Amino acid sequence: MKTVPLDKDKHDRNTFDCGIEALNNYLRLMANQQASKDNTRTFVLEDPNQPQRIRGYYTLTMTPVDFNALPAKLQKKHHHAQSGGLIARLAVDKREAKQGCGAFLLIDAMQKLLTASAIVAFPLIVVDAKDGAIAFYEKFGFTAFNDTPNKLFITMADVRNSLEVPP
Numbered sequence: 386m387k388t389v390p391l392d393k394d395k396h397d398r399n400t401f402d403c404g405i406e407a408l409n410n411y412l413r414l415m416a417n418q419q420a421s422k423d424n425t426r427t428f429v430l431e432d433p434n435q436p437q438r439i440r441g442y443y444t445l446t447m448t449p450v451d452f453n454a455l456p457a458k459l460q461k462k463h464h465h466a467q468s469g470g471l472i473a474r475l476a477v478d479k480r481e482a483k484q485g486c487g488a489f490l491l492i493d494a495m496q497k498l499l500t501a502s503a504i505v506a507f508p509l510i511v512v513d514a515k516d517g518a519i520a521f522y523e524k525f526g527f528t529a530f531n532d533t534p535n536k537l538f539i540t541m542a543d544v545r546n547s548l549e550v551p552p
């Protein structure tokens with residue numbers, strides 16, 4: 386399995402259906418436009434037998450972080466930092482659910498952000514989880530911010546450890 390940047394001339398965005406209309410519409414209508422403006426990057430997991438078919442996707446960008454909403458130890462450690470990498474969206478087509486695509490996409494997104502953070506440093510990855518997906522992210526080591534249960538984070542240090550990448 387591998388992810389590639391969304392290519393509007395190759396990938397069929399209209400048949401993708403993750404069950405959440407806002408996430409389907411983002412892929413269909415916004416993802417390419419936002420990438421061309423350098424606002425976000427969207428990567429898709431292709432079906433190896435039909436590369437135009439999208440099994441899942443995620444979108445990456447940066448976000449301001451309220452470091453006061455972190456546990457005290459992390460507040461102290463990162464009090465000079467302002468931003469985090471954001472997994473802004475992540476979704477798997479309903480027909481591909483429960484086959485490991487979500488896990489693959491999440492790990493792939495964390496790997497890409499880890500690579501980016503080696504060049505432009507940021508201390509956290511943030512996700513805005515849809516209702517029902519909080520436990521999915523917790524499974525991979527994400528923790529909720531103190532003030533927003535749907536917003537979760539993982540430190541780059543933990544990403545590095547979980548992906549077993551040397552510092």
Ligand SMILES: CC(C)(COP(=O)(O)OP(=O)(O)OC[C@H]1O[C@@H](n2cnc3c(N)ncnc32)[C@H](O)[C@@H]1OP(=O)(O)O)[C@@H](O)C(=O)NCCC(=O)NCCS
Nearest residue numbers: 475476477482483484485486487488514515517518520521
């Ligand atoms: C959440 C979502 C990405 C999971 O994708 P998936 O391909 O079905 O997930 P996987 O098969 O890779 O599952 C990986 C692990 O996470 C678990 N998991 C999957 N969805 C879960 C959920 N909603 N809550 C808790 N655990 C979940 C699986 O049981 C599996 O655990 P296991 O390895 O112990 O068996 C997918 O259901 C989806 O796109 N949902 C709609 C959009 C959404 O909610 N996106 C996320 C927030 S923006």
